[in-house]
Structures are given as structure tokens and as C-alpha cells.
Amino acid sequence: MEAAKELYDRMVEKNSVAWLAMIAGYGKCGELSEARRVFDEIVKPDASCWAALVASYAQNGYAKEAIEIYSAMRDQGVRVTEVAMVGALSACTQIGDVHVAEALVKNIEEGCCGEFCLY
Known part of the structure; x- marks a missing residue:
């Protein structure tokens, strides 16, 4: 990540990629504060950046925070991607919250992920 950070810091114009x-x-790498710092620098993060943040928190055992980020993503009207949904589902299994699981299933049934489906 050091080499990537050096290159990133030297970029004049940064983009979604x-x-x-x-x-x-x-x-x-488990460096969630740095992941959040980069995310917070983005004026209008796209769906992929939101999804990466949800997944990062879920993968590192911060399930509550992952669900909060997923909720903020939905509140902002950002399209939920498959990556975001998998991250949210993973977080949901970590905390074992049936109500959150039901809400996620409802989101899927409403077509929040486009072609992504429950079956």
C-alpha cells in the first residue's frame, strides 16, 4: 500500500478508479481509517466507492458500521451494487440481526441491485 499511496498522492486529478x-x-489491509479518509475526500462518491467501503468494514469485522454505511448509501439514493449487498449481508450475519436481514431481503426483492436476485 505504501507504493500505491505514493502514486495516489502524486496524482493531480483523482477519479473513481x-x-x-x-x-x-x-x-x-485492515486500514479502515485510511479507507474512510480516502472516501471522505470524494465530493460525490459513486456506487463502487460506497460498495468498497461497506465491504471493507464488513470484511474486517465492523458489522455495525458496515450496515450504517449501507444505510447511508441508500439514504443518499446511491444505486446498491452486488458488492454493497454482499457486504451488507455479510455484516448482517456477523451481528445476527433478523430485522436487518429482513430489510436487506426486502431491498433485494424491490430490485435494488438490478439483476441481482435472491435465488
């Missing part, structure tokens, strides 16, 4: 790579990379 760069942001996504850094958020996901930091998430895989």
Missing part, C-alpha cells in the same frame, strides 16, 4: 483502488486496498 483511483479512489476505488485505494479504498479497497486499504480495506484489504
